[in-house]
Amino acid sequence: MTDEQTRRDDRAHVFHSWSAQAQIDPPVIVEASGSHVTDDTGRRYLDFSSQLVNVNIGHQHPRMIAAIQEQAARLATIAPAAANDKRSQAARMIAERAPGDLSKVFFTNGGAEANENALRMARVHTGRHKILAAYRSYHGATAGAIALTGEPRRWASEPGMPGVVRFWGPYLYRSSFHAETEEQECERALAHLRDTVAAEGPEHVAAIVLETVVGTNGVIPPPDGYLAGVREICDEHGIVMIADEVMAGFGRCGEWFAIDRWGVVPDLISFAKGVNSGYVPLGGVVISPEIAATFDDRPYPGGLTYSGHPLACASAVASMEIFEDEGILEHVRTLGAETIEPALEKIAAKHPSVGEVRGLGVFWAIELVADRQTREPIPAAAVGAVAAACKERGLWPFVAANRVHVVPPCTTTAAEAEEGLAILDEALAAADAHVTA
Missing domain, CATH: 3.90.1150.10 (Aspartate Aminotransferase, domain 1)
Structure with missing residues (x-):
């Protein structure tokens, strides 16, 4: 044309x-x-x-293109129920680069679906229904992900999924807590989050989801100590910590996962975008052993026709290898x-x-x-x-x-x-x- x-x-x-x-x-x-x-x-x-x-x-990138071409010539697609070499290799390599003991990967087609499934995993694992999500956030445009989203793009989709509770995250330049220093902002934001959990009943809260570094809503790195404080609140109440790394992960912040900069290990990490730079649609959730074990003898209630698509996984493997080689x-x-x-x-x-x-x-x-x-x-x-x-x-x-x-x-x-x-x-x-x- x-x-x-x-x-x-x-x-x-x-x-x-x-x-x-x-x-x-x-x-x-x-x-x-x-x-x-x-x-x-x-x-x-x-x-x-x-x-x-x-x-x-x-x-x-020529190595990325070659990896996709090679995979297409050998095995263009296969159902998620079957194992294939590139899906297995991509999952292992992602788990090896993930923090702590996160060891399994559920593949999706992108970031919104990754957050949808992280949400589902947290709710089934805990048996609770409430999810705490930040006002300054974007988690995707599918039904559950847009409900988690705090910014105005969610308005047209409301009323949405029940159970989402909002909180304010740290943002010193426009502090919601009248803070004058990063230390004050961190301390007061954590106090606010703790109060929100208490007001909602921690026994009802399945997860706290947050972008490790707020992306579309301002590129706002958290103050030192904030993510560790969120981890502490989650541990205290048996709440799942979900780190949305769709935008911040896979090199954007100079780490495989941005959360590594602060030495914190969440329970679930959602990823997409930079895992293979969008050469073929791909996202996923990296899962802790405790949450994965919930589904050892109980079927996981979710799936996608193209979960772990061979072309996408081949490009993810190539991308991680290129990142290291170069x-x-x-x-x-x-x-x-x-x-x-x-x-x-x-x-x-x-x-x-x-x-x-x-x-x-x-x-x-x-x-x-x-x-x-x-x-x-x-x-x-x-x-x-x-x-x-x-x-x-x-x-x-x-x-x-x-x-x-x-x-x-x-x-x-x-x-x-x-x-x-x-x-x-x-x-x-x-x-x-x-x-x-």
Whole structure:
């Protein structure tokens, strides 16, 4: 098909997610390589979004493509009831990289299904029904996952699944606890969580689910001690701790799993995105021995036709091998600490529209404000203007609410990161024009 036919068919027949259909004009992307994507006009963009913060290994990695091709030639698909080598190998390799004694993997097609099944496992394992989930969170768009989600995208799906109770997580820049330091924010957020558990009756609470590092809602790393405190509350009351690592895991924060930075072992980890960078849809849940044992002699009440799809698992195996062979985790830590963080600090000092920069690894957010004193968020039109200015200069950004997220592939070079940050520096003039004080 011609590019023009692609565009016509898209507008006539494709129903796009999270969009008012008549108000969008999707670009036609014709190729991608490494940290770049190219549209039908030949315009090449440096990808600072990793698409949906998932192409961690970069676009079109030749070893990934070869692994999928080889598997397709040998065994393209097989039902989940059968064992196959790549599914077994992927599960073992993921378990070997998971924290503590988490040792089994239930495969899904993506992150939302991973959270759905983690929720089901926790409820069946404990015999309880309530789930505590944070307001600043996104866990997916399927029925249970959107009910767990705290941000406004859940509103249209309400009333939803019963039993979900909200709590406020730590976020010092916009503290719900009137904290002035990270230590105060951690202490008060944990006290609030403990009070919420008590008010709901701990004997009714099956799980506390949280993004290890809050993703789409602001890239908010937890203060030191917070995750350990959540673990302590869970242990005290027999509550399952679910770490949603769909966005934060598999290299994004410079670790296999972001929670490793804080030395905490949850009971369940949901994953997707970076496990194979979306080359073939894949997600899953890493499971503790205690929860897995619940289903030794009791059938697990869930399943998917494509659970552990051979093509997806082959790409996951290849991805983990590439990460190790190419030293990608170490590269992410260095890139974040030596290139991205210093550049963002300079940007923050230069632009009055920047209220705060925060993050780690290749997982950062620039929070834009109209007034640094009141911290009033900048209007949506200003964020749109920044995004447009980025694209005009050849940078593909990731924007959410009043923020620009800096989330390039984990394989992005220091030179590419510097190029993208320089473009972003120029584009932020569009936000500065909306500063009121």
